[in-house]
Amino acid sequence: MRRMLQEGDLLIYNIFMEKEYDNWNKLKKSIDQKEIGAEFNFHSGDVWWIALGVNIGKEIDGKNKTFERPALVLKVINKHTLYVLPLTSKEHFLDKYHFKVNYGDGDSGVVVFSQIRVVSSKRLLRKLSRIKKNDLNKIKKLFSELFE
Numbered sequence: 841m842r843r844m845l846q847e848g849d850l851l852i853y854n855i856f857m858e859k860e861y862d863n864w865n866k867l868k869k870s871i872d873q874k875e876i877g878a879e880f881n882f883h884s885g886d887v888w889w890i891a892l893g894v895n896i897g898k899e900i901d902g903k904n905k906t907f908e909r910p911a912l913v914l915k916v917i918n919k920h921t922l923y924v925l926p927l928t929s930k931e932h933f934l935d936k937y938h939f940k941v942n943y944g945d946g947d948s949g950v951v952v953f954s955q956i957r958v959v960s961s962k963r964l965l966r967k968l969s970r971i972k973k974n975d976l977n978k979i980k981k982l983f984s985e986l987f988e
Contacts, residue, residue, distance in 0.1 A: 864894040864907050874962045876919060882964060885976040886913045887943055889965040890924060892957075900926045900955045910968055911959075912941065912951055914980070919961060925979070926955045939982055943969035953983055 871891055882888065892902035892909045902909045911924040927941075927949035934940060937954045947969065971979075 859894045861894050867907060868893060871962050876961055882913055882916065884913055884915055885971050885973065886967055887969045887971065888913065888967050890959060891963045891965055892926060900952060906965060908965055910949055922959060922961060924957050924959055925951045925953060928952055939979060941971050941975055943971060945969045951979055953986060
């Protein structure tokens, strides 16, 4: 049986499992000030390091000082907004919510379908690689099958 959190529970959680919300909020403010120039571009199938941040519960977090994680650009909405699928290196998760993809440079990652995000292009830090068009099409097909 589950019980409601009490005030003391949150204090214990904070002592042992402290996430860096304050540091992320400071960085997020500076990311929001970033200007997106006309020359800045990204495409469906690109793999970028993105500032994903510190999140709640089982939502996938970014890592390091910039709270970053690689993510696959699934679809570009416009120059300011895009759908991304975060990536992990943990291959033991391969199931209908995870798909291994090879990058153009020979490296690989595992797409995490359950963690799809709509993000601002201001979160894009640096391009890592690109995947093949047929792999992107397979990912889009597998993703759509989750809703059937």
